[in-house]
Amino acid sequence: MALKQIDPVRWVLERxxxxxxKVTGLIYGDSYIIQNLEKEGALTQIANVAxxxxxxxxxxxxxxxHWGYGFPIGGVAAFSLNEGIISPGGVxxxxxxxxxxxxxxxxxxxVASCIDELTAALFSRVPCGVGSKGALKISETELLSVLAKGxxxxxxxxxxxxxxxxxxxxxxxxxxxxxxxxxxxAIERGKPQLGTLGSGNxxxxxxxxxEIYDENVARQFGLNPGQVTVMIHxxxxxxxxxxxxxxxxxxxxxMNKYGISVPDRQLCCAPLKSEEAKQxxxxxxxxxxxxxxxxxxxxxxxxEVFGDFFxxxxxxxxxxxxxxxxxxxxxxxxxxxxxxxVHRKGATRAFPPGHPSLPEKYRQVGQPxxxxxxxxxESYILVGTKRxxxxxxxxxxxxxxxxxxRKAAMKSEKADTILKRLEDRGIKVMAxxxxxxxxxxxxxxxxxxxxxxxxxxxxISRKVARxxxxxxxxx
Amino acid sequence: MPWVELPHTAxxxxxxxxxxxxxxxxxxxxxxxxxxxGEVSLVRSAEEHTVELECMDLLELFVSxxxxxxxxxxxxxxxxxxxxxxxxxxxxxxxxxxxxxxAPSLARAVKAVTYGGAExxxxxxxxxxxxxxx
Numbered sequence: 001m002a003l004k005q006i007d008p009v010r011w012v013l014e015r016x017x018x019x020x021x022k023v024t025g026l027i028y029g030d031s032y033i034i035q036n037l038e039k040e041g042a043l044t045q046i047a048n049v050a051x052x053x054x055x056x057x058x059x060x061x062x063x064x065x066h067w068g069y070g071f072p073i074g075g076v077a078a079f080s081l082n083e084g085i086i087s088p089g090g091v092x093x094x095x096x097x098x099x100x101x102x103x104x105x106x107x108x109x110x111v112a113s114c115i116d117e118l119t120a121a122l123f124s125r126v127p128c129g130v131g132s133k134g135a136l137k138i139s140e141t142e143l144l145s146v147l148a149k150g151x152x153x154x155x156x157x158x159x160x161x162x163x164x165x166x167x168x169x170x171x172x173x174x175x176x177x178x179x180x181x182x183x184x185x186a187i188e189r190g191k192p193q194l195g196t197l198g199s200g201n202x203x204x205x206x207x208x209x210x211e212i213y214d215e216n217v218a219r220q221f222g223l224n225p226g227q228v229t230v231m232i233h234x235x236x237x238x239x240x241x242x243x244x245x246x247x248x249x250x251x252x253x254x255m256n257k258y259g260i261s262v263p264d265r266q267l268c269c270a271p272l273k274s275e276e277a278k279q280x281x282x283x284x285x286x287x288x289x290x291x292x293x294x295x296x297x298x299x300x301x302x303x304e305v306f307g308d309f310f311x312x313x314x315x316x317x318x319x320x321x322x323x324x325x326x327x328x329x330x331x332x333x334x335x336x337x338x339x340x341x342v343h344r345k346g347a348t349r350a351f352p353p354g355h356p357s358l359p360e361k362y363r364q365v366g367q368p369x370x371x372x373x374x375x376x377x378e379s380y381i382l383v384g385t386k387r388x389x390x391x392x393x394x395x396x397x398x399x400x401x402x403x404x405x406r407k408a409a410m411k412s413e414k415a416d417t418i419l420k421r422l423e424d425r426g427i428k429v430m431a432x433x434x435x436x437x438x439x440x441x442x443x444x445x446x447x448x449x450x451x452x453x454x455x456x457x458x459x460i461s462r463k464v465a466r467x468x469x470x471x472x473x474x475x
Numbered sequence: 476m477p478w479v480e481l482p483h484t485a486x487x488x489x490x491x492x493x494x495x496x497x498x499x500x501x502x503x504x505x506x507x508x509x510x511x512x513g514e515v516s517l518v519r520s521a522e523e524h525t526v527e528l529e530c531m532d533l534l535e536l537f538v539s540x541x542x543x544x545x546x547x548x549x550x551x552x553x554x555x556x557x558x559x560x561x562x563x564x565x566x567x568x569x570x571x572x573x574x575x576x577x578a579p580s581l582a583r584a585v586k587a588v589t590y591g592g593a594e595x596x597x598x599x600x601x602x603x604x605x606x607x608x609x
Contacts, residue, residue, distance in 0.1 A: 040484050041592075042484075066484045066485055067483060067484040067485065068485060068486075068591070069486065069589040069590075069591025069592065069606050069608060070589070070590075070591050073485055089589075089590075089591070092608070093586045093587040093589070093608045094586060094608075185546060188550050189546065189549050189550055198584075199584040200584055200586070200609055238549045238550075241545075241586050241587045241608075242546065244587065245542050245587055248590065249531075249535065249539075252531055252535065253531065264590075264591060264592070265534070265590035265591075265593065266589055266590040266591035266592075266593075268590070402484050402485045403484065404484075405482040405483055405484055405485075405487070406483075406485075406486070406487055406609060407480060407482050407487065408482065433581070433582070433584075435582055435583055436584075439583075439609075475584070
């Protein structure tokens, strides 16, 4: 068998699994995760990524790995700047889809007394659902400014706070964004959607910290037992989807030009040194800036709603991080520091203590890593580690990871039954479409606690706190 | 039914069959809309629309066609069932003309039509398989 277990949570996919693999696959998982993985197409996708030119170390799969398109979801791959490539399929359609956690200074009992009204107010204030239009009406010129400046744009326009910026990856602005590389079609799609949550697995959740695992790091992050938090999960909406689609076509042509062949067309790519790669990087960063601004604006709307209910309350941003991105980062490659292009498709960057990119207040302990659970289950705050930096390009999981297809999930239970079951556990759910509730049942996902235990046992990130849901808003 | 839904862990697939390449364009649109909206009863608008595509090959043509329908929905909240369709499969060109219709309420959101696992086979019968990012 090509899959070889090397320790309780590490499995190697040997190069003889598929002709053309340039490196082995390294999969993080326990027996339950590996059994699920073998039932579907994700192993082939891990092997396909290992065939890409200039890949370094391994084609990695985090324990929330599952069958995606092109890259598996939970896939991480880094490429040399000289011999390597960039692939829009390694980032995905929802460019810079990610999560943020905001900390309130309110306790669970205070929120419990008004949870129905608070959830309804958030549902009404934060536009969600497919094709939802944002509360902001902006011109095309303003949108170009969003694409160039990201969350900084939102802060300058009064939809956020300047102190938020240091707690957003890249300080809220991807510096090499090129709005000119974004098509008219993408701009047309993105203009009315700024400040919207979207649909599918995107959500806004009110949570409470119910367990602390690392008191020292939790103190540094400002996390206390019983404290209410808000988690926001969304991305770059139609703008990002269009950028990905536009550049997949560019890459198909580039592959002919540069003589590259790939085992799956969704993995189409161009050499990192090429003009096509520069254009894509510029457009991708612009779409990421849109996503960072989007989450900052939604965070502002959440602050307004909480302010109506708790006038003395304040919400502080813990961190905001993407899990669908390609970043140029400095890593150790064969004993030397080198710039490499790290693709994380459904995987989270997790910088260790001391990393220069981290804000001063987190530099001593490491980056907060946000791992949302499925609807109705716990979420986690982790912290990045030195081992993760050295072994898998400072990456970790991004969630629970699906095990059940949406079609199968839709057949399992009626929406009313699901909502009642969650309400019995003290979790209020409001959703724009009933179909979303059925597709997103907790059983459609792996047990997030098990996924998080794997990354902790592997030492690539460490548990800090667990968050229990009180109310969920879905698109 | 000329289309079936294929299972996928996170997303969903569609397989569409038709007797000619022009019918495959029509049936792909029908299947795609049926996935998104369920039953589609049309309310025609006065807005005329043309889609013109020149692609690298037939697979890119079909993926682009469905992504174009998504773009129309995303920006105008309309659906497009063309009345005339011309396809040149060798040159991977498509010209579709017709009216836009008011979109029904959405049942399932689609982010994009992907190339992952996508295939088109020439017929008859013509067959298209695509996976959707949801």
